Every structure is written in structure tokens, then in C-alpha cells.
Amino acid sequence: MQGTFLGGAGEVGRLGLVLGRAGSRLLLDYGLAPEDPPQYPKPAPPVSAALVTHAHLDHAGMMPAIAHESPAPIYGSGPTLDTAELLCQDCLKVHRIEGYGTPYKDVAVDQMAADARPIRMRSPFTVEDWEIQAENAGHIPGSCMYRLQAGGSSLMFTGDLNTTESQLVDPAEPIACDTLIMEGTYAGREHPPRRQTENEFTQAVRATVEAGGTCVIPAFAVGRTQEVLLVLDEMDIDRPVYIDGMGARVTELFLRHPYFLKDADRLERVYNDAHRIRGHRMRQQATEPGNIVVTTSGMVEGGPVITHLKHTHDDPNNSVLLTGYQVEGTGGRRLLDEHRVDLDGEVVNVNATVDHFDFSGHAGHSELVDFAEGCRPETIVLCHSDEPELLVDDLESVAERVIAPNTGEVFTVP
Ligand SMILES: [Zn+2]
Known part of the structure; x- marks a missing residue:
């Protein structure tokens, strides 16, 4: 061969x-x-x-x-x-x-x-x-x-x-x-143990929302958005979760093929419990204090995450929790290394907490x-x-x- x-x-x-x-x-x-x-x-x-x-x-x-x-x-x-x-x-x-x-x-x-x-x-x-x-x-x-x-x-x-x-x-x-x-x-x-990553991630989410801040979670549309929704579900925290960008459509595609999911009923429930963002007004509401927003793009390279960061980057009570590997030269890498982000052509300092979690x-x-x-x-x-x-x-x-x-x-x- x-x-x-x-x-x-x-x-x-x-x-x-x-x-x-x-x-x-x-x-x-x-x-x-x-x-x-x-x-x-x-x-x-x-x-x-x-x-x-x-x-x-x-x-x-x-x-x-x-x-x-x-x-x-x-x-x-x-x-x-x-x-x-x-x-x-x-x-x-x-x-x-x-x-x-x-x-x-x-x-x-x-x-x-x-x-x-x-x-x-x-x-x-x-x-x-x-x-x-x-x-x-x-x-x-x-x-x-x-x-x-x-x-x-x-x-x-x-x-x-x-x-x-x-x-x-x-x-x-x-x-x-x-x-x-x-x-x-x-x-x-190597990766850290997955349970440890999940615990650190949920602690970071809890710390932000309980202090009245907003959590913006950039996540890849395919796989990561769904994984993050499931991890948030385990938290038993009574805060609204919003989902924005292509991750919502991909979740719906995955739910058409339940055989390929570990627990399709659970994913369907957490997806239905989340608020799917439709339109500008809802996007404004999503970043109100105490809310959690899971959004594309996962490397902060355009997409609705930019709008959510416009609303949240300035307030130190808020947090941006990156959930995937951030390639050199991407917006997510710059956020991590420099605490700065390009918001439609204007590069601004980010006062919100920025953290990264290895959900590889x-x-x-x-x-x-x-x-x-x-x-x-x-x-x-x-x-x-x-x-x-x-x-x-x-x-x-x-x-x-x-x-x-x-x-x-x-x-x-x-
Ligand atoms: Zn792949």
C-alpha cells in the first residue's frame, strides 16, 4: 500500500x-x-x-x-x-x-x-x-x-x-x-486532568456571576459550545445562559443524530434551557449583570463575541473565559497575552478578567x-x-x- x-x-x-x-x-x-x-x-x-x-x-x-x-x-x-x-x-x-x-x-x-x-x-x-x-x-x-x-x-x-x-x-x-x-x-x-479543568472553570464562572459580573465564554461552534453548555449544567447555578453564533445551529444539527452523543436527552435539555440569541436587542440584554454568554468565535476572530466584548470589556467585574487553544496571531491570543482586543478596528484595553481553560x-x-x-x-x-x-x-x-x-x-x- x-x-x-x-x-x-x-x-x-x-x-x-x-x-x-x-x-x-x-x-x-x-x-x-x-x-x-x-x-x-x-x-x-x-x-x-x-x-x-x-x-x-x-x-x-x-x-x-x-x-x-x-x-x-x-x-x-x-x-x-x-x-x-x-x-x-x-x-x-x-x-x-x-x-x-x-x-x-x-x-x-x-x-x-x-x-x-x-x-x-x-x-x-x-x-x-x-x-x-x-x-x-x-x-x-x-x-x-x-x-x-x-x-x-x-x-x-x-x-x-x-x-x-x-x-x-x-x-x-x-x-x-x-x-x-x-x-x-x-x-x-500534556493536558491537565479534565475534572480539574472543569472545576477551575466553574469556579471562575461562579466567582464572576455571584459578584454581579457578566461571563463571556468564547467557544468553538463545533463541539466546544456543546461541551461548555454541559459543564455549566453541572454547576447547579440559577443564572441565565445565553448562546450566540453558529454554535446554536451546530447543536441543532447534532441533536438530529442522537446516536453520536453521549447523552442526547441531556444536551437537548440544556440547549432548550439556554436562551438562543436572536437579533440585536436580545444581544444587548444578554450581557446584563449576572448573565453567562457562550458565543463564537472561539478564538475571538470576529462573530458575535466582538459585540459581547464591546459591552463587557471595560468592567473589572466581568470575565472572558477562553475555552480552546488560542493560535498565535488570533484575537484570543492577544487577549491572553496583552489584555487587549480589536473591536471592529479599534484596539482597546480589557479590564475584565481574562482566563483560559484547556477543554481540548x-x-x-x-x-x-x-x-x-x-x-x-x-x-x-x-x-x-x-x-x-x-x-x-x-x-x-x-x-x-x-x-x-x-x-x-x-x-x-x-
Ligand atoms: Zn478536529
Whole structure:
């Protein structure tokens, strides 16, 4: 079997992998890096089918290009396919607003939806002579790893994976395979225990609202908004929770696929109990003292969070609680490092408390090593990592061969 990364080897973002054997080719994930300017993977060759692990743009954002240029069935879970369609439409909108060219036309997103083939977890299907099975990846609702069998050997592609217990989805379990192609986003970095993060987060929320302040919680739309709502629900605190931005629509999409959620009834209840912000007046009311606002964008890069920060940044009684990794150069990173924020072109000092909580959906370094050990592979191929070399030593005690190919390099596995 031969593989070539089209992007996402030795870097986080724009992941795409072509696997080929005996004249048959599959594409696994095909994403873009939503940076300034956006970064794209190499063009994909014609393939027999595409498999998408989850909806995030760095894994699914270029799937419409495939649908448009050389159509093939696109397999993914129901939540992945529905959410990817929404995110790709939004991505085109953002590219136009920011003045970047678009990587495909709107019609390509419709074509992707037409080519979509929803799969069921742990239910084998075949593409030519590949036998394929999706396994839970524990990253966001609907995220899966693909285990492929062909010619007597097995291979697993993890996409993004998480083995930590979260409130929203069950954690990933190791699956035996000959070759493991795994992500390494957190190579060299560990997460604090999840319970500790939840406790520190809820203490910070409680301290703010009980002192009469407003809590603004920037959260990614896909996965994090829902996780935060569930953590807030455990607090048993009688304060209004508002939800703003795309996170609300994504929650509704997820609720259409209850099988992929740990406790769909609970998510539905907390979502219905929250106030979904509709319109300018409601957005004004949301930041009244004692309220909690969960809003996009998670890295404070535009979206309704900017309006909420206009209303709250000046008052030291308020707090801004960041719930995701803040990439260098983003508004969230500036908030953390400089206590300043760009409010529609005007950079202002922030007097509200700013704090960060690690609710990552990725396995940390030790968890990646433990996961790999549980899969008992002969070969490990590392990808989706800025520093894959930090994992190589530990993984060499797990597998006979560990490689981290460059983008465009052809590698061979059994
Ligand atoms: Zn992801």
C-alpha cells in the first residue's frame, strides 16, 4: 500500500492523505487551514472514494473541491456530513468578506452534499477491494477513525482523536491494526486532568456571576459550545445562559443524530434551557449583570463575541473565559497575552478578567503514546503535528517502524 500526504504532514491543518493499492485510490480527509491567508493542500488525484473523519475545516474543508472536479462517493458519519456542509458554506462567506479568493464555488458544496454517503459506526462497508469500518474517535460528535483492510493487512487512520472522558462524546478506544496513521497535534504537550479543568472553570464562572459580573465564554461552534453548555449544567447555578453564533445551529444539527452523543436527552435539555440569541436587542440584554454568554468565535476572530466584548470589556467585574487553544496571531491570543482586543478596528484595553481553560478535544502526548500501544501496530505514520519528532522516541518503544513523512513524499506500508 502506498500513501502520500497532500497536506497536514509535519504541520497541523489542511490534512489530506491518498492511499493507493492495485490501481485503486482512496482519499482520507481533505481540509484547508483557515489562516490569514488560508492555506490549501495539494490538488487531489481522481479517487474511488473519499472518507472524512470529522467536520472541522482542516479535515473536511476541501471536500467540495473533490465533488466538483472528480466526483466520488464521500463517506462520513451523519453529523460529520451535515456539519461539514454548514462549515464549508460559512467558509466561502468568510473568504469573501476577508477578500480572499474562494477555493471552490457554492455549487461545489451542493455537489458534496449530493455525493455524501452517511455511514454507521462499526458497520463494515466496501469500496472496491477495501473493507472499511468506522470507529469512534472521541474528538467531536460524529468524529471517527477508519480501519481499512486490503490484501491481508490492516491500517487505521485516526483523524483527530481524544481518549479523555468528556461530557459530550465517549472517548476513543485503541483498535488493533498493522499500520497506525495517527495525529500528533499535542506532541510534547500534556493536558491537565479534565475534572480539574472543569472545576477551575466553574469556579471562575461562579466567582464572576455571584459578584454581579457578566461571563463571556468564547467557544468553538463545533463541539466546544456543546461541551461548555454541559459543564455549566453541572454547576447547579440559577443564572441565565445565553448562546450566540453558529454554535446554536451546530447543536441543532447534532441533536438530529442522537446516536453520536453521549447523552442526547441531556444536551437537548440544556440547549432548550439556554436562551438562543436572536437579533440585536436580545444581544444587548444578554450581557446584563449576572448573565453567562457562550458565543463564537472561539478564538475571538470576529462573530458575535466582538459585540459581547464591546459591552463587557471595560468592567473589572466581568470575565472572558477562553475555552480552546488560542493560535498565535488570533484575537484570543492577544487577549491572553496583552489584555487587549480589536473591536471592529479599534484596539482597546480589557479590564475584565481574562482566563483560559484547556477543554481540548485532542489526546495529549502520553495519551497518544498509550493509544498507539493499545493498537499494537508494526508501523506508525505520524501526521497533523507541528513537531512530530517529539513523539518519535516514545513511539519507537511501541512499534518497529515510526515515520513522519513530508507532504508530497510517497511512503509504503504493508
Ligand atoms: Zn478536529
